[in-house]
Amino acid sequence: MRRAVVCALAALLLAAASASAQTAVGDLTPQALDAALAAGPAGAEAERLAERVRAWFGGREALLAGTAAPKIDGRQVAWALEVPVPLAADAPVPIVESDGVHFTRRLVRIGTTGVHAVVATLAHGDAFSWHFANGTQRLGGGQLEVYEVHADSLEHPGVPRGVTTAQAPWSSTIFAGTTRDWWVYVPAQHRQDVPSAVMVFQDGAGVRTWVPTVLDNLIASGDMPVTVALFINPGTFADGKSNRSVEYDTLSDRYARFLLEEILPEVEKTVTLRHDAAGRAIVGASSGGICAFTVAWERPDAFSKVVSWIGSFTNIASGATLREGGHNYQALVRKTPRKPIRVFLQDGANDLDNVHGSWPLANQTLASSLAWAGYDYRFEFGKGFHNNRHGRAIFPDTLRWLWRDWRSTRR
Numbered sequence: 133m134r135r136a137v138v139c140a141l142a143a144l145l146l147a148a149a150s151a152s153a154q155t156a157v158g159d160l161t162p163q164a165l166d167a168a169l170a171a172g173p174a175g176a177e178a179e180r181l182a183e184r185v186r187a188w189f190g191g192r193e194a195l196l197a198g199t200a201a202p203k204i205d206g207r208q209v210a211w212a213l214e215v216p217v218p219l220a221a222d223a224p225v226p227i228v229e230s231d232g233v234h235f236t237r238r239l240v241r242i243g244t245t246g247v248h249a250v251v252a253t254l255a256h257g258d259a260f261s262w263h264f265a266n267g268t269q270r271l272g273g274g275q276l277e278v279y280e281v282h283a284d285s286l287e288h289p290g291v292p293r294g295v296t297t298a299q300a301p302w303s304s305t306i307f308a309g310t311t312r313d314w315w316v317y318v319p320a321q322h323r324q325d326v327p328s329a330v331m332v333f334q335d336g337a338g339v340r341t342w343v344p345t346v347l348d349n350l351i352a353s354g355d356m357p358v359t360v361a362l363f364i365n366p367g368t369f370a371d372g373k374s375n376r377s378v379e380y381d382t383l384s385d386r387y388a389r390f391l392l393e394e395i396l397p398e399v400e401k402t403v404t405l406r407h408d409a410a411g412r413a414i415v416g417a418s419s420g421g422i423c424a425f426t427v428a429w430e431r432p433d434a435f436s437k438v439v440s441w442i443g444s445f446t447n448i449a450s451g452a453t454l455r456e457g458g459h460n461y462q463a464l465v466r467k468t469p470r471k472p473i474r475v476f477l478q479d480g481a482n483d484l485d486n487v488h489g490s491w492p493l494a495n496q497t498l499a500s501s502l503a504w505a506g507y508d509y510r511f512e513f514g515k516g517f518h519n520n521r522h523g524r525a526i527f528p529d530t531l532r533w534l535w536r537d538w539r540s541t542r543r
Contacts, residue, residue, distance in 0.1 A: 178243020198271025310367025336363025480516030
């Protein structure tokens with residue numbers, strides 16, 4: 133009996149120690165690591181910190197290879213690298229540095245372990261590619277960009293929360309043979325007797341996790357109307373092949389028809405929506421960004437508001453003539469009578485440059501065409517790479533600009 137009690141107590145102690153270790157790893161942040169490094173831990177304390185860092189960055193192997201991704205919290209960034217011990221007295225101090233002449237930091241050794249780490253606070257919007265250098269050895273690396281977290285991207289106490297619901301996979305007739313996952317967000321303020329505005333998001337699975345919080349906050353503050361959001365993935369075929377580029381990059385009215393003839397009527401079986409163009413917006417990134425523009429371009433009577441992050445206004449859908457892609461918009465905007473649409477563009481100087489074209493140049497050129505043609509537009513050009521981090525950072529203010537006159541256009 134006594135032995136059983138001892139074993140049980142030992143098991144409880146082990147479980148508690150495991151939970152404590154997990155909590156310690158979970159609680160490690162760039163700010164906490166910076167403070168721990170500044171304290172100069174030694175002995176057992178340094179060993180414990182080194183183990184926490186290993187766990188936080190994905191294990192010893194990743195640290196030894198230099199492949200552990202940096203940890204980012206707003207503008208604070210933490211890097212870690214492990215060097216095999218013992219170290220020679222004249223061993224070089226590992227550094228993390230940008231690939232260009234921009235940024236460099238010496239890593240701090242944690243006690244007598246081989247784990248080195250450093251934390252830096254970067255400027256809002258800073259972006260660069262980086263790598264580790266350990267003497268003449270170059271390790272790891274990647275792309276980095278950081279932004280302040282917008283207050284309206286965080287949950288606010290007391291703000292009513294909408295509900296996002298997964299829908300049954302949709303089998304399209306306009307894009308025959310494809311099915312897709314999609315979700316519908318309905319704000320807490322929606323009333324069935326008052327049609328809500330609607331926003332459509334391409335590549336919906338990736339943004340449905342954070343967009344609703346922004347919508348909750350801005351609807352509650354009155355900075356945008358009560359708005360239902362549709363998060364829609366591109367279609368796939370039975371063999372798993374994606375139809376994304378066909379749907380998004382092609383200059384045609386098919387995707388607009390898909391929304392207007394298939395998706396929106398299906399949503400309206402349970403949720404009342406506005407039908408006027410002023411009450412509809414569409415959002416996307418990369419190929420999803422040009423898709424958003426194409427929908428409004430083809431059907432300005434149905435969609436009047438566009439948000440394009442890192443839009444692929446390049447020659448991806450080049451067609452049989454090799455010149456049928458989205459790069460044509462820069463000329464079409466100038467040659468075609470102005471359409472009643474409002475356009476928000478975002479891109480970064482480090483965006484893609486490949487066989488299809490230059491994304492930064494394409495977005496700058498389209499913005500120039502929109503300006504020349506007298507469009508209601510805004511262009512945010514930063515330093516970033518091909519991702520939606522910049523777009524996400526400024527999304528609350530993007531929505532304020534996009535819906536700035538919603539009270540005068542509501543029905």
